Amino acid sequence: MSKISDNMKQLSYGLYAVLTMDGDRPTGCIMNTVFQISNDPVTVAIGINKNNYTADVIRSSGCFSVSILSEQSPRKVITDLGFRSGRDCNKLEELNYSMVDGLPVLNEQISGAFTCQVESVADAGTHYLILAKVSEAVDASELRPMTYRYYHENVKNAPVGDGNSVKYVCDICGYVHEGDINDEPDDYRCPMCGVLKSYFKKA
Ligand SMILES: Cc1cc2nc3c(=O)[nH]c(=O)nc-3n(C[C@H](O)[C@H](O)[C@H](O)COP(=O)(O)O)c2cc1C
Structure with a gap:
């Protein structure tokens, strides 16, 4: 098993704020598991822990946005969205965001953002694998996207x-x-x- 987990750690990822609407309240969480799966229609997959409140809200609202964090995105985005639950607080209270296609999208030095409509949800043990069609996108910026490795080396341990x-x-x-x-x-x-x-x- 340790050989498997050692190899899993070698997979590379980006870092994203996956946001949605809980009625009229914005919420969401930090994720590294966002992937483009196909081109036509443009479809992404996300892997979300069943215990995350964001998973419940996405399953009931049927939609979410993805803001692609950049190397310039403030650390606060990750601490506010990635280390507390929307069950207990309004996680977006101190973050800048705009509404796009009825969904919150961060204005915090991001590399790009798009909105998604859920197509299907598969059970993957601890996580749901959610497939979603991309419906709208903002202008991508020139900022370099933050990788998971960059986060560990320069943000978490900065x-x-x-x-x-x-x-x-x-x-x-x-x-x-x-x-x-x-x-x-x-x-x-x-x-x-x-x-x-x-x-x-x-x-
Ligand atoms: C760097 C980083 C990457 C993360 N990646 C994921 C992920 O891919 N999937 C996931 O379900 N949670 C991920 N999380 C954890 C959630 O962001 C975290 O559990 C969050 O507090 C859940 O909040 P919620 O209960 O409001 O949904 C990540 C957290 C961090 C800091």
């Missing part, structure tokens, strides 16, 4: 702060804690993703 004050960074989501984490109580949890303080590393 150096933070001015070097003058003590900072600790959550190893799971990248949240930056100002001051010494050891001064926090033992049951302190990351305000972004909820892990214990043992997951924080000095920046």
Whole structure:
């Protein structure tokens, strides 16, 4: 099994904000599994965890948008959309977006964006594989799309702060804690993703 997972880690991906509408409230999550499957009609597939609230909303609304993150997209896009659930909060509250084809699309330094209508949903164990037809697209930008590897090397583990004050960074989501984490109580949890303080590393 470890040979299989070692090889799975060598697959390359991009990074995307997959957004949808929960009634009149925008929501969505960060995904690396977005792929073009065919040309005519232009069809994409996404692999979404069954536990994600976004999966429930896409299955009931039948549509979603894909914003292609660029190397310039702010880290906040990933922490706000990728480390908390739309079940508990309005994830788009502090992000810039426009409505395209009735769906939210990010205005946060993206490489491009398009909207999709769900065609079919297949059961893939922990995930759904959702096939969808692309219906509309915005003008693509010149910004280089962010790859999964770029995210790990330059965003998640990026150096933070001015070097003058003590900072600790959550190893799971990248949240930056100002001051010494050891001064926090033992049951302190990351305000972004909820892990214990043992997951924080000095920046
Ligand atoms: C870099 C990154 C890539 C991710 N890729 C996927 C993915 O491909 N599929 C998925 O279901 N979740 C993925 N996630 C996790 C969801 O974004 C995350 O669980 C989110 O909090 C779900 O929110 P929701 O409950 O509002 O849908 C990814 C998260 C990150 C940070």
